[in-house]
Amino acid sequence: MAASSDQKMPMFDPKSMTFAQYIDDVFEIKSWGFDWDANKKLKQLALILPTGWCTKVFRDIHNDNKKSYDLLKAALIKEIDRTDEKRQTAASDFHKITQKPGESIDDYGHRIYRKCEEAYPNFAKGNRSELCAHRFVEESEKVINRKSTGDQADNVDGITA
Structure with a gap:
């Protein structure tokens, strides 16, 4: 009996299981059916x-001309099931982020926001903006303190000469 072409697979929900579990418990069974x-x-x-x-992941496999179900499945499991680990690393990096030498305030602000999006993707945009503002102010205060004690400003565009 031929399968209907309109049969659809349920979307993956990371709140209910890992991607590897989804593949084994849902995708493989339904695709067999x-x-x-x-x-x-x-x-x-x-x-x-x-x-x-x-x-x-999709682009890399397409560009390498290695289109196979097993290869893509393994690459996606590896990428998706590391999401929490990546977010923890991004959160740690977010709280340590500093302005690079020669980096403009605008570029620095964008870098802070991108790292915040990686670390806290489920936060509302307003909450992420507030976190970024706090991070920017924290770093600015450090630079101002260094400048007031005679150390060089170390950026945030010199905090006014």
Whole structure:
């Protein structure tokens, strides 16, 4: 019996299970029931993830001409199931971020915001903006303190000469 072409796979929900669990417990079982071959499963992997997730993984596999279901599945599991670890690292980096020598205030602010988005993707935009403002002020205070004690400003564009 041929499987209907309109059969759809449920979207992956990271709140309910890991991606590896989803693949084993949902995707593999349903795709077997739908009688999908490896090519059909390969195409469907892109449809079960929220837009924008793992774009780099898809692009790398496409660019390497290594399009196979097993390769993409393994790469996605590796990438997605490390999300919490990556967020923890990003959160740690966010709280340590400093302005690089020669970096403009604008570029520094954008870098702070991008790191905040990595670390706290579920926060509302206003909350992330507030976190970024606090981080910027913290670093500015350090620079002002260094300048007031006679040390060089070390940036935030010199905190006014």
